[in-house]
Every structure is written in structure tokens, then in C-alpha cells.
Amino acid sequence: MEVYAPASIANLGPGFDVFGVALDDVGDVLRLEVVPERGVSVSVGGLEADSIPVDARANSAGAVLQHAAEVYGVGHGFHVEVEKGVPPGKGLGSSGASAAAAAYAVCRLLGLNPSRREFIRLATVGEAAVAGSAHADNVSASLLGGFTMVGNDYDVIRLEPPAVEIVVVVPDVHYENKTRLARSLLPEKVRLREAVFNIGSASRMAAAVALRDTVLFGRSICDNLVEPRRARMIPHFREVKQAALDAGAYGCSIAGGGPSVFAVGENTVEIGKAMVAAFEDAGIESEVYLTRPSSEGARVV
Amino acid sequence: MEVYAPASIANLGPGFDVFGVALDDVGDVLRLEVVPERGVSVSVGGLEADSIPVDARANSAGAVLQHAAEVYGVGHGFHVEVEKGVPPGKGLGSSGASAAAAAYAVCRLLGLNPSRREFIRLATVGEAAVAGSAHADNVSASLLGGFTMVGNDYDVIRLEPPAVEIVVVVPDVHYENKTRLARSLLPEKVRLREAVFNIGSASRMAAAVALRDTVLFGRSICDNLVEPRRARMIPHFREVKQAALDAGAYGCSIAGGGPSVFAVGENTVEIGKAMVAAFEDAGIESEVYLTRPSSEGARVV
Numbered sequence: 001m002e003v004y005a006p007a008s009i010a011n012l013g014p015g016f017d018v019f020g021v022a023l024d025d026v027g028d029v030l031r032l033e034v035v036p037e038r039g040v041s042v043s044v045g046g047l048e049a050d051s052i053p054v055d056a057r058a059n060s061a062g063a064v065l066q067h068a069a070e071v072y073g074v075g076h077g078f079h080v081e082v083e084k085g086v087p088p089g090k091g092l093g094s095s096g097a098s099a100a101a102a103a104y105a106v107c108r109l110l111g112l113n114p115s116r117r118e119f120i121r122l123a124t125v126g127e128a129a130v131a132g133s134a135h136a137d138n139v140s141a142s143l144l145g146g147f148t149m150v151g152n153d154y155d156v157i158r159l160e161p162p163a164v165e166i167v168v169v170v171p172d173v174h175y176e177n178k179t180r181l182a183r184s185l186l187p188e189k190v191r192l193r194e195a196v197f198n199i200g201s202a203s204r205m206a207a208a209v210a211l212r213d214t215v216l217f218g219r220s221i222c223d224n225l226v227e228p229r230r231a232r233m234i235p236h237f238r239e240v241k242q243a244a245l246d247a248g249a250y251g252c253s254i255a256g257g258g259p260s261v262f263a264v265g266e267n268t269v270e271i272g273k274a275m276v277a278a279f280e281d282a283g284i285e286s287e288v289y290l291t292r293p294s295s296e297g298a299r300v301v
Numbered sequence: 302m303e304v305y306a307p308a309s310i311a312n313l314g315p316g317f318d319v320f321g322v323a324l325d326d327v328g329d330v331l332r333l334e335v336v337p338e339r340g341v342s343v344s345v346g347g348l349e350a351d352s353i354p355v356d357a358r359a360n361s362a363g364a365v366l367q368h369a370a371e372v373y374g375v376g377h378g379f380h381v382e383v384e385k386g387v388p389p390g391k392g393l394g395s396s397g398a399s400a401a402a403a404a405y406a407v408c409r410l411l412g413l414n415p416s417r418r419e420f421i422r423l424a425t426v427g428e429a430a431v432a433g434s435a436h437a438d439n440v441s442a443s444l445l446g447g448f449t450m451v452g453n454d455y456d457v458i459r460l461e462p463p464a465v466e467i468v469v470v471v472p473d474v475h476y477e478n479k480t481r482l483a484r485s486l487l488p489e490k491v492r493l494r495e496a497v498f499n500i501g502s503a504s505r506m507a508a509a510v511a512l513r514d515t516v517l518f519g520r521s522i523c524d525n526l527v528e529p530r531r532a533r534m535i536p537h538f539r540e541v542k543q544a545a546l547d548a549g550a551y552g553c554s555i556a557g558g559g560p561s562v563f564a565v566g567e568n569t570v571e572i573g574k575a576m577v578a579a580f581e582d583a584g585i586e587s588e589v590y591l592t593r594p595s596s597e598g599a600r601v602v
Contacts, residue, residue, distance in 0.1 A: 016493075018501045149508065151501050157517070159508060186493060195496035195526065199503045200319045200452050206504035207450065207460060210511030216458070225496065 001032045001109045005101035005298040007086040008093035008141035009168070010256035013221035014201035020141030020148045021161055022294040023168075026092065027142075029083040029301065030061060030101035032109055039077045040065045046084035060095035060126030061102035067125040068106045078106070087287075089178045090170045091255035096138025099126025104143060104298035119143060120154045131179035138256065145297030147209045159209045161293030162217045167244075167268035168289040169275040170260045171234065182257030185229045197224040218250025218264040227253050234259045236282035240275050247274035302333045302410050306402035306599040308387040309394035309442035310469070311557035314522035315502035321442030321449045322462055323595040324469075327393065328443075330384040330602065331362060331402040333410055340378045341366045347385030361396035361427030362403035368426040369407045379407070388588075390479045391471045392556035397439025400427025405444060405599035420444060421455045432480035439557065446598030448510045460510045462594030463518045468545075468569035469590040470576040471561045472535065483558030486530045498525040519551025519565040528554050535560045537583035541576050548575035 007026040012019040028046075035041070040056035056062030065078045080102065088094040103123035107114060114122065123139040140148040140156045149157040175181050205220035207213075231237040234254065240261050244252035249263035249271045265271050272288040279286045308327040313320045329347075336342070341357035357363030366379045381403065387395040404424035408415055415423065424440040441449040441457045450458040476482050506521035508514075532538040535555065541562050545553040550564035550572045566572050573589040580587040 015500060015504060017497045018504060149501060149504050151505065152498070157505055157508065159512075188493060189490040190493050190496055192487060192489060192491050192526070195491055195499065196318045197453070198496065199316060199499055200450060202500045203316060203319060203450050203503045203507035204452065204458055206508040207458065207511045210508045211460075225493070 001105050002301050003030045003032065003101045003105040003108070003298060004028070004301045005030070005097045005104065005142045006145065006294045006296070007097050008138045009166070009262055010093060010137035010141070011223070011226060012205065013223040013227070013251060013253040014198045014205055015149070016198070016223070016226045017135055017137055018150050018202065019205070020093070020137040020150070022141045022145040022297055023092070023166070023291045024294040025291050026289060027085050028097040028101055029085065030098065030105055031081040032102070032105040033079050034109065035077045035079050037077050038069070040069065041079045042082065044082045044084060047087050049084055051088055052084065058129060060099040060130045063129030064099050064102040064122060064126040065106055068103070068122060072110060072112065074110065087170060089175065091258045091260040092168065093138030093142060093256060095127060095130040097142045099123045100139045100142035100298045102126060108300065116144070116156060117154045120156055124154065133179070133183060141297070143297050145295050147293065149206065161295060162209050162212065162214050164214045164217060164264045164292065165266070165268040166262055166264055166291050166293065167272040167275070168255060168260050168262045168291060169240070169272060169279065169286050170289070171279050171284045171286040173235065173259050173284065175233070179257045182230055182233065185233065186226060187229070190225055194224045197222070215250060221251025221253050221264060223253055230254050230258055234261065235284055236278060237261065239281065240278040243274040243278035244271050247271040302406050303602050304331045304333065304402045304406040304409070304599055305329070305602045306331070306398045306405065306443045307446065307595045307597070308398050309439045310467070310563055311394060311436070311438035311442070312524070312527060312554070313506065314524040314528070314552060314554040315499045315506055316450070317499070317524070317527045318436055318438055319451050319503065320506070321394070321438040321451070323442045323446040323598055324393070324467070324592045325595040326592050327590060328386050329398040329402055330386065331399065331406055332382040333403070333406040334380050335410070336378045336380050338378050339370070341370065342380045343383065345383045345385060348388050350385055352389055353385065359430060361400040361431045364430030365400050365403040365423060365427040366407055369404070369423060373411060373413065375411065388471060390476065392559045392561040393469065394439030394443060394557060396428060396431040398443045400424045401440045401443035401599045403427060409601065417457060418455045421457055425455065434480070434484060442598070444598050446596050448594065450507060462596060463510050463513065463515050465515045465518060465565045465593065466567065466569040467563055467565055467592050467594065468573040468576070469556060469561050469563045469592060470541070470573060470580065471588045471590070472580050473586040474536065474560050476534070480558045483531055483534065486534065487527060488530070491526055495525045498523070516551060522552025522554050522565060524554055531555050531559055535562065536585055537579060538562065540582065541579040544575040544579035545572050548572040
């Protein structure tokens with residue numbers, strides 16, 4: 001069984017731990033096969049494959065398969081081959097894409113048809129294994145496609161995604177345990193005023209998606225809770241964001257746990273160039289992805 | 302000039318200082334006339350008129366008129382007669398309705414056509430005069446009708462309101478300076494986790510309004526930020542809310558600064574009875590309003 005799952009951007013500015021959106025043209029391919037002996041073996045190829053553990057318990061696809069084998073009482077084992085198309089550790093939901101692909105593949109292979117909630121719960125096991133937190137924003141978007149809103153207890157609302165152009169600029173900076181680091185920058189408590197600001201921006205963004213208002217969507221990429229605290233992870237973040245806005249972006253923020261920076265606008269080629277130039281001013285090379293939201297989530301290929 | 306402005310419910314659970322919705326069948330009527338001598342005189346009739354100041358600076362309609370006279374350089378004065386249909390001090394946006402009616406009336410009378418932002422800014426002067434905080438959630442809904450989302454700097458998004466039945470139960474409890482008290486119960490800082498919960502619920506509510514999904518709307522009335530802290534203002538709040546949910550309400554929370562409690566569901570007559578009975582168990586009389594969101598805001602009658 002060969003399955004593809006798209007990359008995703010979580011948070012999208014105001015929707016920390018709530019919003020995710022699947023991306024076109026960037027994703028992982030996963031080949032899953034049944035093997036007679038119990039247990040899960042993992043091999044990884046593709047982008048920065050060396051950086052990804054092949055120990056099944058520490059690999060987001062492997063952890064999902066191990067969990068599925070236990071929960072669903074499977075009498076055999078699995079071998080999984082992950083072909084990374086999503087660059088790991090950059091904020092594009094790399095572990096989420098592999099986890100979503102694994103959850104999708106194993107359910108198809110075993111002929112299971114779990115509820116959406118159970119499906120997402122299963123995929124989230126992969127995030128918990130890798131990132132130490134069972135956040136469901138990336139996996140929901142990778143699994144279901146579209147624009148997703150995560151509620152309590154794996155309850156997810158999925159909307160058709162906005163028809164916007166997205167540019168993602170991935171700076172060449174590296175962190176060990178990046179997701180953990182990104183979370184450690186967030187305080188336990190925040191000002192009520194900051195929370196109200198994000199409630200307002202996130203509500204506008206959700207309404208913009210439902211109304212298919214792409215300008216309102218882009219202008220709702222405003223975040224007073226997370227961005228100011230994670231900006232320090234990304235050298236010259238403020239300059240890069242300003243460059244995006246000056247080049248006509250409706251909005252710009254950090255993709256998930258970073259260090260990727262994404263922007264939404266009409267002319268993403270120009271916006272991307274301006275962002276790359278701003279990183280260059282700081283002596284940082286970066287890579288650009290020109291993409292858009294994807295309606296489709298995990299699927300057999 | 303005779304103007305009507307509807308009552309409103311602010312916050313609607315998750316959207317503290319962001320959401321407002323105008324209500325049908327409950328509102329203030331305001332009669333505005335020009336008088337030769339400068340200055341603003343106010344008279345108040347209707348519901349609990351005795352509790353409302355007639356000093357123009359302390360009256361939400363009067364403060365708006367005084368401000369308008371100064372800002373727009375009017376060479377005469379105003380007399381305004383407010384006929385209260387919105388019970389004051391209950392969380393139904395009473396001062397906001399009078400302020401919105403005054404802003405609407407004075408602009409019509411003077412032939413002004415301010416931008417939406419300026420219109421809301423003007424109406425908000427009334428809230429600042431009465432409540433000590435220039436919150437725009439109630440006035441926006443009263444002025445524009447429908448479901449409103451307040452952003453920074455009087456920037457308001459208006460959506461057609463959801464087609465739901467709303468029951469509002471107004472317990473017979475009284476507070477001096479109720480809005481100030483309600484705000485004083487809120488801390489300066491809240492847990493990030495609480496904020497994320499409200500970001501999720503508010504986003505769902507905004508999407509539900511845009512999608513016209515009345516069940517999702519009702520089920521999104523979930524608030525971890527404000528409700529737990531203001532619940533102490535309302536004797537037996539938890540029992541009343543549980544009674545509403547047990548009677549089939551999709552959701553139930555405090556209307557604005559309270560002490561009114563509102564619920565959304567199919568059978569609001571039964572839900573309202575259950576809520577009244579729960580207040581009665583605590584020895585508290587209450588009044589019931591069966592209403593629904595109003596598309597129409599302030600208007601000449």
C-alpha cells in the first residue's frame with residue numbers, strides 16, 4: 001500500500017493549537033507492507049532522511065503503526081518505508097504528514113473504517129512520540145486536507161480551504177528538538193488582552209474561510225500570543241515579515257513551530273523574493289516553497 | 302427623529318470583547334430633538350428608568366450626543382428622551398442600545414454619513430461614559446444588527462446572524478456598577494491553555510455563523526476564560542446552566558457581563574422553564590425573554 005499525505009501549516013497566525021491547513025505539492029509518500037513477524041521496522045528516504053530516527057518508537061509513522069498493531073490486535077508486523085517530501089524540523093508538519101500517512105495506510109490495509117475522531121487520535125500518537133506533545137493541528141490537516149479546527153478530545157471541524165497563494169520561506173537554521181524548543185518559549189500564562197486579540201483574529205480567519213473571503217483570510221494572520229515569543233528563534237524575523245508586508249502580503253507569520261515563515265498574498269513570487277532577501281541581509285540562506293492550500297488529505301497513490 | 306436600537310448579547314460564550322449579536326423584540330426607543338441652546342438634556346422613561354442617570358455625561362445616549370456636538374461642531378443643543386425597553390444592568394447591552402440609538406439618530410439628524418468605524422467609535426463613547434470601558438461588542442451589534450466581531454480600532458466584521466432561538470433568563474439580582482464589577486472579576490493574566498480553548502470555540506462559532514450551521518453555533522457556546530470567573534456573580538449559575546443543557550439546550554452561558562443567562566436550542570420554552578425553576582430552587586425570581594438574533598440594527602421608526 002502506497003499512501004501520500006500533504007505537508008501542513010499549523011496555527012496560521014492566530015489559531016495556536018487549533019488551526020491547520022494542508023498544502024499542495026509538498027508531502028510524504030509512505031509504503032506500508034505486512035510482514036509475518038510482529039513488530040514494526042522503519043526505513044526513511046528523501047529529504048534530510050538522515051535526521052529522522054528509524055527506531056519505530058521514535059518515528060512518527062512507526063509509533064502510529066505500533067500503536068495500531070496493539071490497539072487493533074494485529075497478529076503480524078509491519079515494514080514501512082517513508083519517503084520524505086516534507087523537510088523535517090521546519091514547521092511544515094513533517095512528523096504530522098508521516099503520522100497521518102501511517103494512520104491512513106494502516107486503516108486502509110486492515111480494512112478499518114474508524115470515526116474521524118478515532119482516526120485523528122491514532123495519527124496524533126505519532127506527534128506525541130516525536131514532539132512530546134499530542135497536538136492534532138498538523139495531523140488533522142494532513143489527514144483530512146483543507147482547513148481544520150481542532151477542538152477538545154480530537155473533535156475536528158474541517159472546512160474547504162481558502163483559495164489563496166501561500167509562500168513559505170524556510171531559513172537554513174537548525175535546532176535539536178525544535179518542536180519542544182518552540183513550545184518551551186511559550187509561557188503558562190498570557191495576558192487576557194493578548195488572548196482577546198487572538199480570539200478576534202482567529203474568529204475572523206475562521207469566518208473568512210467559511211465565507212471564502214481570501215483578503216480577510218490573509219489580513220487575519222495576526223498573532224499576539226505565540227509569534228512575539230517564538231520570533232526570537234528566527235533570526236531577522238521582524239525584518240522578513242516587514243519585507244513580506246512591504247511586498248504586498250496580506251499577512252505573514254511563523255509556520256507552526258517555525259523556523260519557516262509563511263505569507264499570503266496575490267504576488268507570492270515577489271513576496272518570496274523579498275523575504276529571501278531579508279534573510280540574506282542577515283547572512284541566512286533560505287529556500288522558497290510556492291504553494292496553496294490543498295483540499296485533499298491523505299490518500300492512496 | 303425617533304430611532305429604535307435592539308438589545309444585544311455580547312461575548313456569546315467564547316468571544317469575550319469580540320462577539321455581539323442583536324436581538325429581536327427587545328430594544329430602546331430614542332426621541333432626539335434639536336434645541337436652540339447648546340448642551341444636552343436627557344429624560345428617561347420605560348423599564349427601570351429610575352436607575353438611569355439623566356446627567357448627560359453619565360448617560361450613554363447623552364454622552365454620545367455631547368461628544369457628537371463637540372466633534373462635529375454643532376451650533377445648537379439636543380434634548381433626548383430615552384424609552385427603555387432593554388432592562389438596565391442585566392447583560393443585555395442596555396447602555397449599548399441607547400448609545401447606538403443616539404449615534405444613529407444624531408448622524409441621521411445632522412445628515413452625516415460616517416464610515417462604519419467612525420460610527421462605532423462614536424457609539425462606543427456611550428459605553429465608556431457608563432461602564433468605564435470603551436468595549437464595542439454590544440454597541441456594534443445594536444448599531445449594525447446581526448452577528449458582529451470586533452477587531453482592533455473599531456474595525457468590525459458583520460455577518461448575517463444565525464437562525465436560532467435564544468432564551469434569556471434574567472434573575473432578580475442587582476449590583477451597583479455591574480459592568481465594572483463584572484470586569485473586575487477577570488484577571489490580567491490567564492492560562493495559555495484557557496486561551497487556546499476559547500480560540501477554538503470562538504473560531505467554531507464564527508465559522509458556524511458563516512456556514513449557517515445552527516447546531517454548531519449552539520455547541521460552540523463554550524467559555525473557559527470568562528464564565529468560570531463571572532459565575533460567582535450569579536447565584537446557582539452552574540445549576541441553571543445544567544438545567545438548560547438537561548432540557549436540550551445546545552449551549553448556555555452568561556450574557557455579556559451578566560447576571561442574565563442565555564441558552565440556544567430548539568425548544569426554548571422548555572429550556573427557559575427549566576432555567577427559571579433552577580433559579581427558584583435558589584430562591585431567586587427571574588424573568589424570561591424568548592427571542593432570536595435580529596438582522597436589523599438601529600433604525601428610524
